Amino acid sequence: TVQERTFIAVKPDGVQRGLVSEVISRFERRGYKLVGLKLLVPPTDLVKQHYADLSSKPFFNGLVDYMTNGKAPVVGMVWEGPDVIKQGRAMVGATNPLSANPGTIRGDFCLSVGRNIVHGSDSAESAQTEIGLWFGGKGEVVDWSFGNEEWVIS
Numbered sequence: 001t002v003q004e005r006t007f008i009a010v011k012p013d014g015v016q017r018g019l020v021s022e023v024i025s026r027f028e029r030r031g032y033k034l035v036g037l038k039l040l041v042p043p044t045d046l047v048k049q050h051y052a053d054l055s056s057k058p059f060f061n062g063l064v065d066y067m068t069n070g071k072a073p074v075v076g077m078v079w080e081g082p083d084v085i086k087q088g089r090a091m092v093g094a095t096n097p098l099s100a101n102p103g104t105i106r107g108d109f110c111l112s113v114g115r116n117i118v119h120g121s122d123s124a125e126s127a128q129t130e131i132g133l134w135f136g137g138k139g140e141v142v143d144w145s146f147g148n149e150e151w152v153i154s
């Protein structure tokens, strides 16, 4: 089975609202493997790079401030497993929570595009870039195996 990795983050509003365990448990119960995890107030440079494709948008400065102002930290994660990039996006739901299906994280827990509680990489390229940005240090992403893998993936 091809194992992909994706970057998923609980944003400051999700941390503030006590939804870290909710996000983790959805990926964990699905059978995905947690291979990277950190809590941080991200440096402004990191968030500007993370959202570089949005730098010309009118909401960019507000987005960077919300991510970096320290009123709550971000929980960054790397999740591994079959098709996890696309499946992770599906589990996160549409960018605007008012368009997100019930059953998705955004569709179940939020109402506003500016407070949509979670991030998920949108492609293989952005997953690789984002994992490098957030987990670039040696040993920050951990290779390990599930003891019960044969019961989850065949």
Ligand code: DAT
Binding pocket: 054, 059, 063, 094, 095, 113, 114, 116, 118, 119, 120, 122
């Ligand atoms: P996504 O987070 O679903 O990948 P995106 O990459 O288009 O969405 O935008 C990144 C974040 O920027 C998004 O989660 C919330 C914020 N954002 C996007 N569009 C916005 C808008 N019209 N107004 C305010 N914030 C917005």
Ligand code: MG
Binding pocket: 120, 122
């Ligand atoms: Mg995006």
